[in-house]
Amino acid sequence: MPDKLYDVAIIGCGPAGLQAAIHAASKKSKVIVFGKARKSGLYKAHIANYCCYEKVVLGKEILEVGRKQAETFDAIFLEEDIVRTRKENDLFSLNTESGENFTSRTLILSMGVARNKLRVKGEKELVGRGVSYCVDCDANFYRGLEVAVVGNESAAATGAMTLLSFAKTVYLICRKLMVTDMLYKDLRSSRVKVIEDTWVKEIIGTNEVEGVFLKNGETVKVDGIFVELGAKGALELAANLGVIFDAESFSFIETNKKQETNIPGLYAAGDISGKPWQIAKAVGEGCVAGINASEYAKKLASS
Numbered sequence: 474m475p476d477k478l479y480d481v482a483i484i485g486c487g488p489a490g491l492q493a494a495i496h497a498a499s500k501k502s503k504v505i506v507f508g509k510a511r512k513s514g515l516y517k518a519h520i521a522n523y524c525c526y527e528k529v530v531l532g533k534e535i536l537e538v539g540r541k542q543a544e545t546f547d548a549i550f551l552e553e554d555i556v557r558t559r560k561e562n563d564l565f566s567l568n569t570e571s572g573e574n575f576t577s578r579t580l581i582l583s584m585g586v587a588r589n590k591l592r593v594k595g596e597k598e599l600v601g602r603g604v605s606y607c608v609d610c611d612a613n614f615y616r617g618l619e620v621a622v623v624g625n626e627s628a629a630a631t632g633a634m635t636l637l638s639f640a641k642t643v644y645l646i647c648r649k650l651m652v653t654d655m656l657y658k659d660l661r662s663s664r665v666k667v668i669e670d671t672w673v674k675e676i677i678g679t680n681e682v683e684g685v686f687l688k689n690g691e692t693v694k695v696d697g698i699f700v701e702l703g704a705k706g707a708l709e710l711a712a713n714l715g716v717i718f719d720a721e722s723f724s725f726i727e728t729n730k731k732q733e734t735n736i737p738g739l740y741a742a743g744d745i746s747g748k749p750w751q752i753a754k755a756v757g758e759g760c761v762a763g764i765n766a767s768e769y770a771k772k773l774a775s776s
């Protein structure tokens with residue numbers, strides 16, 4: 474059973490949480506990490522744009538190596554979700570799903586974001602095999618191929634425009650476009666084929682995506698589909714602590730360059746602190762948060 478008072482507690486064991494754990498634990502802070510690796514955005518991803526990995530690497534592999542590395546510095550991992558957080562005096566109190574309570578001098582929030590899903594037949598089955606939630610991550614895999622983007626808002630429209638530099642044909646499937654006048658004009662004068670007033674009913678394919686079946690009865694043959702419906706962060710836990718969110722979308726935690734939030738001792742890193750949703754950003758912010766949390770905890774312990 475792990476000791477219950479820590480210097481640095483980290484919620485989330487994706488790349489941001491892992492890097493934070495490595496840096497904080499290597500500075501001799503007592504570190505505990507909560508979360509389930511299989512729920513990380515990275516778990517099912519194939520990565521081609523992360524520094525030092527020349528060939529495509531499985532996200533799962535990065536997560537496994539990162540955890541082992543953090544454990545060599547004595548970080549402790551608990552595969553449980555945190556269901557409640559609060560700050561009492563100078564300490565953060567955390568409740569796990571199985572009812573245990575832990576206390577920490579500092580807390581790093583690295584819970585990532587949950588991509589909104591289409592929730593149609595074929596989506597879950599073909600993730601990573603033609604179904605993607607990230608144009609920046611996967612556009613490169615579709616050079617010279619046919620792709621569709623589904624979504625109504627600016628993320629979908631800009632995603633479709635970005636894909637024009639890679640794919641042969643880009644369809645944008647939407648119920649109704651809700652973008653700025655400028656983006657609308659750019660989109661309409663581009664090669665993107667907009668299919669409006671409909672939605673995806675089913676993603677077709679056995680081992681990989683072969684096409685999409687639309688609600689208007691049309692079938693569009695594509696090699697990939699990008700679901701760009703935005704995301705929700707695991708923000709309820711943060712809201713409980715009185716954290717300030719970004720003013721524009723109210724979906725990401727505001728931090729400064731030290732990854733500090735508005736609450737002393739509370740840090741945020743990775744997808745949860747905004748775009749781009751990329752491993753490199755998550756790892757960079759995790760490093761900064763881990764170092765600063767460790768220093769903060771030391772000062773608090775000696776005061």
Ligand SMILES: Cc1cc2nc3c(=O)[nH]c(=O)nc-3n(C[C@H](O)[C@H](O)[C@H](O)COP(=O)(O)OP(=O)(O)OC[C@H]3O[C@@H](n4cnc5c(N)ncnc54)[C@H](O)[C@@H]3O)c2cc1C
Nearest residue numbers: 485487488489508512514518555585610743744750751752
């Ligand atoms: C299909 C796909 C492909 C991608 N491809 C690329 C790519 O090619 N290149 C690239 O750079 N990026 C890619 N990404 C993005 C990349 O995976 C993310 O940017 C990265 O994983 C973010 O790291 P994170 O640590 O912030 O969050 P995550 O990796 O999402 O980890 C969050 C962690 O928090 C945990 N958590 C959440 N709530 C709780 C709670 N209440 N209690 C405990 N734990 C909790 C989750 O279980 C999870 O372990 C891809 C993502 C997807 C989905």
